[in-house]
Structures are given as structure tokens and as C-alpha cells.
Amino acid sequence: MEKIPNQPEFESFTRTQILIAMGGTALFLLVIAKVVSFFGDFYILPVEITALGIIQGLAIGVGITGASAILYRLWPAYSRSADIYLKLILTPLIWPDLIWLGLLPGLSEELLFRGVIFAAIGLNPLGLVVSSICFGLLHFSGSQQWPYIIWATLVGVILGYSALATGNLVVPIMAHIFTNFISGCLWKFKYIGSSHT
Numbered sequence: 001m002e003k004i005p006n007q008p009e010f011e012s013f014t015r016t017q018i019l020i021a022m023g024g025t026a027l028f029l030l031v032i033a034k035v036v037s038f039f040g041d042f043y044i045l046p047v048e049i050t051a052l053g054i055i056q057g058l059a060i061g062v063g064i065t066g067a068s069a070i071l072y073r074l075w076p077a078y079s080r081s082a083d084i085y086l087k088l089i090l091t092p093l094i095w096p097d098l099i100w101l102g103l104l105p106g107l108s109e110e111l112l113f114r115g116v117i118f119a120a121i122g123l124n125p126l127g128l129v130v131s132s133i134c135f136g137l138l139h140f141s142g143s144q145q146w147p148y149i150i151w152a153t154l155v156g157v158i159l160g161y162s163a164l165a166t167g168n169l170v171v172p173i174m175a176h177i178f179t180n181f182i183s184g185c186l187w188k189f190k191y192i193g194s195s196h197t
Contacts, residue, residue, distance in 0.1 A: 015092040019100065026104035033112040036120060044119045047111075047169045057174025060162050064155055064179045069186075071151065081148040085141055086187045098188065102181030109135065110173040113156065114163045123164055132156030155179070 013021075037044055072079045093101065113135045121127035136153030139145070159172035 013088065013092055015094065015097070018089060018092050019097065022100060022104050026108035029108040029112045033108070033116045036116045040116070040120055042119050043123070044115050045123070045163055045167055045169045047115075047173070049170055050168070053166065053168045053170035054174050056162070056166060057171045058178050060158065060171065060175035061178030061182070064158060064175060065182050065186075068151065068179075068183060075147065078147040078151060081145050082151070083187075083191075085139070085145060085148050086184070087191070088141065090184055090188050091192070093184075093188075095185075095188070098181055098184040101184045102177040106173055106177030106180055109138070110159065110163075110169060110176050113138075114160050114172045115169050118160055118163065128157060128160045128164065132160055135159075 068082075072082060089101070090098075113131050117134055118127045118131040121130050132153050133156070135156035136149045136151075139152040140149055159175060162171045162175060163169055
């Protein structure tokens with residue numbers, strides 16, 4: 001078992017604090033998405049649960065997870081940044097909590113960033129870039145986290161493009177859920193080990 005990376009900028013959170021923060025953030029983002037979409041006058045991509053959409057989302061999630069693993073090995077600044085961010089979130093959580101780590105941000109963030117912000121700015125390159133930058137900035141957790149913000153922004157571009165290309169928000173939702181869940185499992189297994197809960 002490898003040593004968990006140091007995290008000088010933050011104090012540890014409890015499991016309860018992390019779960020409340022995830023749930024509260026998800027609820028807050030969903031409310032923002034609903035309010036903006038209610039008062040906005042723009043087309044929002046549909047959420048159509050289809051076998052093809054789910055398969056496409058899972059395939060994109062595999063690609064994002066694989067790219068992150070490669071980047072983690074090749075870019076030390078990214079691996080340090082990812083470890084700090086993931087330690088903050090994952091250390092207090094038990095294995096079943098990782099389901100919530102996938103579902104809550106996967107649904108709420110996609111409905112807000114790819115569903116509402118992207119659509120409100122325009123389903124075009126400008127909307128894609130701005131919504132992706134906003135998504136990257138959501139992952140800001142300290143001055144040393146710039147590599148993780150860059151990565152989150154690039155993931156935002158991939159998720160946004162997948163929504164635009166397929167015309168279905170289920171694709172980025174599934175990709176986001178899968179990426180969060182698998183990445184959380186891999187990190188937790190690497191640093192915590194399967195014997196801890």
C-alpha cells in the first residue's frame with residue numbers, strides 16, 4: 001500500500017461532512033439549473049435514456065478514465081494535484097459512498113453545465129468553451145490545484161462535445177457518473193486498500 005500524499009492546504013473532513021457537502025452541492029446545482037431553464041428562453045438538449053446513449057456514455061467514461069490514468073503517470077504536477085483533490089474527497093468515504101460520488105455530481109453538474117449553461121450561451125464552440133471553463137473552475141480547491149482545473153476543463157470539453165454530437169444529455173451524464181465512480185474506486189483501492197471501509 002502506498003503512502004497517501006500530503007495535503008498541506010486543507011484540514012480533513014468527516015464522512016458526514018463530505019456526504020452533506022456532496023448532497024447540498026448537487027441540490028444547489030440542480031436548483032440553479034431548474035431556475036435558469038425555467039426563466040431562460042433557449043433550447044435544452046433532452047435527457048433520453050436509451051441503450052445507445054448509455055453505451056456511448058460508458059465508452060466515453062472509459063476513455064476519460066484511461067486518459068486520466070496516462071496523464072497521472074506522465075505529468076507529476078497533475079498526479080500531485082489529483083491526489084490532493086481526491087484525498088480531500090475520498091479518504092473519509094466508505095466504499096458504498098462512491099456510488100453517491102458518481103451519481104450526485106454526474107447528474108447535477110451535467111444538467112447545469114452541459115444542460116443549462118452550454119445551452120444558454122449557445123450550442124456552439126463559444127458555449128462549449130465557456131461552459132467547460134466554468135466546469136473546470138468548479139473543481140478549484142486551492143492555488144496548487146491548477147493542473148486539476150486544466151484537466152477538469154478538458155473533461156468539460158469532452159462531455160460538452162459528446163452532448164452536442166449525440167443531442168442527448170444522457171451521454172455526458174453516464175460518462176460523468178462512470179468516470180467519478182471508477183476513478184474513486186481506483187484511487188481508494190490504491191491508497192486505502194480493500195481492507196479499509
